[in-house]
Amino acid sequence: MIDRDTLHHHLNTVLEAARFKDYGPNGLQVEGRVQVSKIVSGVTASKALIEAAIEAQADAILVHHGLFWRGHDGRVTGWMKQRLALLLGHNINLLAYHLPLDAHPTWGNNAQWGERLGLAADGRFGDQDLGFIGPAPAGLTLEGLTHLVASKLVKTPTVLPGDGRPLKRVAWCSGGAQGFFEGAIAAGADVFLTGEISEPQAHCARETGVAFMACGHHASERYGVQALGAAVAQEFGLAHEFIDIDNPA
Structure with a gap:
């Protein structure tokens, strides 16, 4: 088990998140429970992935494509409401790393x-x-x-x-x-x-x-997030599961 903020700081440090100019925020995008014992990783924070993570009893979801991007108007309606409602209702953390995860020389x-x-x-x-x-x-x-x-x-x-x-x-x-x-x-x-x-x-x-x-x-882009999730899980003694939601794109 690891404290959410410790996990967040570790990922930010390992991925050097602060040095990238990105299309959206990297790091903790949705705050959930304080203690994390299981991480689910996946490519995109889709409703299907969030539902699968809930079924897997995850405390945190680690993704490459998060919820918030430059150009979104900020309204919590439709698909955004549905995804956020699931995360907040089940008290699950969402951590997202876009360009930092593309670039990392080992886990990217x-x-x-x-x-x-x-x-x-x-x-x-x-x-x-x-x-x-x-x-x-x-x-x-x-x-x-x-x-x-x-x-x-x-x-x-x-x-x-x-x-x-x-x-x-x-x-x-x-x-x-x-x-x-x-x-x-x-x-x-x-x-x-x-x-x-x-x-x-x-x-x-x-x-x-x-x-x-x-x-x-x-x-x-299936490989970086699952490698990072596995590495973090091994370092801190966490459970980890990569869930691949099919996408033809």
């Missing part, structure tokens, strides 16, 4: 995703150094990388093949980082992996010859 989404694909970063790029880049494993082809991603993420990626060049450098950034494609190209990548694709990336891949792979926003 990019570090954990890269590890599963056999990729090791030797450089960073993009806004706040969120993008990872490193050498391609020997003999890796675009076809082989496509099969590897599909196998590990259990999701078929959208692939823009570029000009078919050999893969010497691989860049990746989880989630909605399609806007980092030009930065990955400038950093020397032969292929860039992220979660989503928008209209401009197709033209950019054709015109530069650098391959682009959209692997799924949710699929590419």
